[in-house]
Each structure stands twice: as structure tokens, then as C-alpha cells.
Amino acid sequence: MPKSSKHTLQRWLTAPRLAGLPDLVSLPAPQLSFEFFPPSTEALERQLWHCIRRLEVLAPHFVSVTYGAGGSTHERTHAVVARIVSETSLTPAAHLTCVGASRGEVDDVARRYWDAGVRHIVALRGDPPPGTRYWPHPDGYHYAADLVAGLKAIADFEITVAAYPETHPEAASPAADLDNLKRKLDAGATRAITQYFFDTNLYLGFIDRALAAGIKAPIVPGIMPVTNFTQAAKFSAACGTQVPRFLSSLFEGTEDDVETRRLLGAIVAAEQVRLLQANGVDEFHFYTLNRADLTYAIAQVLGVRARPGVP
Numbered sequence: 001m002p003k004s005s006k007h008t009l010q011r012w013l014t015a016p017r018l019a020g021l022p023d024l025v026s027l028p029a030p031q032l033s034f035e036f037f038p039p040s041t042e043a044l045e046r047q048l049w050h051c052i053r054r055l056e057v058l059a060p061h062f063v064s065v066t067y068g069a070g071g072s073t074h075e076r077t078h079a080v081v082a083r084i085v086s087e088t089s090l091t092p093a094a095h096l097t098c099v100g101a102s103r104g105e106v107d108d109v110a111r112r113y114w115d116a117g118v119r120h121i122v123a124l125r126g127d128p129p130p131g132t133r134y135w136p137h138p139d140g141y142h143y144a145a146d147l148v149a150g151l152k153a154i155a156d157f158e159i160t161v162a163a164y165p166e167t168h169p170e171a172a173s174p175a176a177d178l179d180n181l182k183r184k185l186d187a188g189a190t191r192a193i194t195q196y197f198f199d200t201n202l203y204l205g206f207i208d209r210a211l212a213a214g215i216k217a218p219i220v221p222g223i224m225p226v227t228n229f230t231q232a233a234k235f236s237a238a239c240g241t242q243v244p245r246f247l248s249s250l251f252e253g254t255e256d257d258v259e260t261r262r263l264l265g266a267i268v269a270a271e272q273v274r275l276l277q278a279n280g281v282d283e284f285h286f287y288t289l290n291r292a293d294l295t296y297a298i299a300q301v302l303g304v305r306a307r308p309g310v311p
């Protein structure tokens with residue numbers, strides 16, 4: 001910038017003009033899915049059902065319910081999924097993992113889901129309980145790809161699997177991890193949902209690599225609206241998600257200011273989904289953490305509106 005323009009309007013005219021983000025009215029509303037976790041107390045149960053009811057009017061493609069580390073929430077996951085089937089207009093997907101169970105036990109859980117009317121499974125290897133290393137059960141499914149094949153042999157489930165734009169922390173290499181994703185899709189999964197990420201370019205680079213590797217199934221971005229930055233940073237270190245500098249600097253000084261953190265979390269996630277939408281993405285999965293407000297607002301930003309007639 002020439003020195004002389006420092007105090008003039010001219011200093012804003014030195015960079016090329018950027019086109020705006022796409023006009024929402026000209027885009028079809030994207031397809032959404034929402035993820036919940038099974039509650040462990042009555043208070044959390046009330047919070048979960050408030051969240052489910054609030055988001056139900058957005059008529060998501062499906063909602064999914066996680067399975068606790070080491071398979072610890074098996075019964076609670078089943079109870080939430082069964083209640084979604086019987087009491088709501090939503091289509092549930094049950095998360096199911098391989099960890100700590102024999103094939104027979106996992107197959108029984110899957111059959112129970114099928115009998116309860118559940119047709120969609122999010123098939124995962126799962127994480128062992130905190131502080132322990134993953135070790136396949138001697139009679140169990142070793143990896144998610146084995147589980148996908150096992151589920152397909154039981155019934156014609158719709159199957160979604162996990163994908164890692166920043167590479168799964170235990171993978172031998174990014175290429176080996178992409179091969180693993182391909183194996184899961186070849187075994188019968190029809191969609192992947194990504195680990196959450198903050199650097200949108202990493203996701204866009206990943207889908208380029210996936211396409212080049214011959215993957216055609218949608219790799220839906222997993223969006224996590226962050227309100228508790230300290231906790232998110234800790235969790236990100238464990239699951240291999242990079243926390244860009246802009247994000248730590250954005251939340252600096254808000255440790256005791258919940259309201260500002262919530263607003264910042266909404267702004268960051270809204271910017272991220274709009275950027276993804278501008279790059280052609282038309283399906284989004286939200287890690288709701290059983291709270292509806294941010295997810296609802298971001299859905300609104302994406303052009304999704306409450307459907308009249310949905311309870």
C-alpha cells in the first residue's frame with residue numbers, strides 16, 4: 001500500500017474485490033442430520049428431549065444416537081433410538097461399535113435394532129475406554145469395515161461410516177486411511193460423516209483426494225458448534241483435529257463469559273457452513289451435544305426452515 005493512501009479511502013481499494021457468498025434464495029436448502037448422545041441422568045434426559053423436539057421441526061434427513069466409549073451406553077442408546085421411532089416423526093440411525101464385544105453380541109444388538117424398526121446404522125470401530133489402547137475382542141469385529149460386512153449379512157441396513165479429513169490418529173498414513181474408508185464403502189456403507197474440523201480447506205482437500213481415489217459416496221462434513229473452547233481444544237488434541245490459531249485467539253479472554261462464547265461459536269460455525277455451501281456442499285451433519293439453539297440458528301443461516309405440520 002502506498003504510504004500516501006494511509007489516511008484515505010484509497011487504502012480499501014488496493015485489493016481485488018471479492019464476490020459475496022452465494023445468495024441463499026438461489027440455493028436449495030441443504031439436507032441435515034443431527035447427532036445426539038444418550039443421557040446419563042434425568043436432567044440430561046429432559047435436555048435431550050427438549051433438543052430433539054426443537055430440532056424435529058427442521059425435518060432432518062436422519063438423527064443419530066452415539067454409542068459410549070467401549071460400548072458402555074448400549075442400553076441407553078437403544079432406549080433413545082426406540083423412543084425416537086415410537087414417539088417422533090424422525091428417522092433414527094443407531095451408532096454401533098466393535099469395541100469390547102464378540103461378533104455374536106454385536107450381531108444381537110443389530111438384530112434388536114432391525115426388529116425395533118431401525119434401518120440405519122452408523123458403523124464404527126469405536127474407541128476404548130479413556131486411557132486404554134484399542135485391542136480387538138478375540139471373537140469380535142476388528143475394524144469398522146468388518147462390522148459393515150457383518151451388518152450387511154444380517155439385514156439390508158443403510159450404513160454410514162466415519163471419515164477423517166485430518167487422518168485418523170492411529171492410521172499408518174493418510175493414504176492407508178483413505179484405503180480404509182474405501183474398504184468401508186465397498187463393504188456396503190453408502191455415506192461417510194467426517195470427524196469435526198475447523199480448517200475448511202483440509203476438508204475440501206480431503207474430498208478432492210477421496211474423489212481421485214475413486215470414492216463416489218457423499219462424505220458429509222461433521223460440524224461442531226463450539227461454545228466451550230477449552231474443552232474443545234482438549235478433545236481436538238485427542239482426536240487429531242487441528243485448532244487453527246484464529247480460533248484460539250477468537251475465544252481469548254472469554255473463559256468466564258458464556259454468552260459471548262455462545263455468540264462466537266455460532267458465528268464460527270455459520271462462517272464455516274456458508275463457506276462449505278459456497279463450495280457446493282449440500283449435506284451437513286451437526287454434533288449437537290444435545291443442545292438445539294446453535295444448531296437451529298445455523299440451520300436457519302443455511303436456508304433450512306421449520307416445516308409446517310411437523311409436530
Ligand SMILES: Cc1cc2nc3c(=O)[nH]c(=O)nc-3n(C[C@H](O)[C@H](O)[C@H](O)COP(=O)(O)OP(=O)(O)OC[C@H]3O[C@@H](n4cnc5c(N)ncnc54)[C@H](O)[C@@H]3O)c2cc1C
Nearest residue numbers: 066067095124125126127143144162168170171177193195
Ligand atoms: C461421525 C462419527 C461418529 C462417531 N461415533 C462414535 C460413537 O458413537 N461411539 C464411539 O465410541 N466412537 C464414535 N466415534 C469415534 C470412532 O469410534 C473413533 O474415531 C475410532 O477411533 C475409529 O473408528 P472408525 O470407525 O473410524 O474405525 P476404523 O475405520 O476401523 O479405523 C480405525 C483405525 O484403524 C485403521 N485400520 C482400519 N483397518 C485396518 C487394518 N485392516 N489394518 C490396520 N489398520 C487398519 C484405520 O486407518 C484407522 O486408523 C465416531 C466418529 C465419527 C467421525
